[in-house]
Amino acid sequence: MQFALLPADTAERAVATDEEKKIVIQIPLSTSAIANDSIVVLSAVMVSLEAPSGSRWNSGWESPGTSLFPDQKSTQVGFTVKKSFFDQVKSYPVRARISLALTVYRDQNRREFVTPFGEFLMPDVGFCSAETSYLRGIHCRAPLRTPSSLLITADLSATTCPAREGESRAGTREIARNWHRGSDSGPAEFGISPVEKLDLYVWAQHAQQTNSGICPGTPLIFSNPEFVRHSRTELEFNDLRLADYRLPQVKFGTTGYGFAVR
Structure with a gap:
């Protein structure tokens, strides 16, 4: 470096x-x-x-x-x-x-993933779904605790989310990421609810009017940095x-x- x-x-x-x-x-x-x-x-x-x-x-x-x-x-x-x-x-x-x-x-265990329609099971996470609502992302219910390290990488030009008024399409290879880092030490915490919610989004950091987000059909890359x-x-x-x-x-x-x- x-x-x-x-x-x-x-x-x-x-x-x-x-x-x-x-x-x-x-x-x-x-x-x-x-x-x-x-x-x-x-x-x-x-x-x-x-x-x-x-x-x-x-x-x-x-x-x-x-x-x-x-x-x-x-x-x-x-x-x-x-x-x-x-x-x-x-x-x-x-x-x-x-x-x-x-x-x-x-950045290990990289694998390609196409966001399914409807509810789906994401390995090591739980049951998830993608929506085309205002906050366009993947919304998951993780049993007991969220993943210790999960990185989502997306090419914003490949998003399948419909463009909103005033939004332009991202340029080729405009990469966005979301890295969720939880705690993997100790046993899972048992509280009032045994289910943790996990919301995953990607967006354009330097172009506010760029069409971005995760919707059904959007291709992603998942990995588990160590x-x-x-x-x-x-x-x-x-x-x-x-x-x-x-x-x-x-x-x-x-x-x-x-x-x-x-």
Whole structure:
């Protein structure tokens, strides 16, 4: 697994306003050298910054939990700094260190699956059905507990769901995934109901008006990723200008730290 710094998107560059208390920074990274049968999870991330004046900032360890697949070419490290620190360093290059704690999985037991009409039995899950309602996905009733690791992969251009008004068809090989990870340790929990509900969806992450979803007849690939190992890597950039990577102020729904994948 390899990471490298990508150029800043100058079209998204924004100017800090006096009302802002915190500034969101987003660092784009290219990703490569993920084995074809592997998945790399960004289990924990820490960003450290050092200004020419000697002023330092550290995010502490955060856990984005983002999954990177072999066909994905980039990701983004996002973090939030106080505006007072940003104002001190925005005109100068800073030294940045990004520490990544990675978890590697092997994507095993891949098999093709065409979503049936009506109710069907999904091995290792339970009785399921696919609907063409507003939430177009697979809805299952799993006895006692849900699967420990189940990955659904879909080519959105092959969906059989009818397009809604304003939706366009996805381009060829526009891949979407849903990875359900449960707990496989200990006995099944017996509560008031011995049946667990499991809903599985796939959707286009970067095109809100793209026709997507799982309906009867939609082809899918099921697999069961298995843990392989933990690893860690460090990235250092000596002349990073935070002003090039800041995002516009968001009025709602911010978490301050996270990952995005493209």
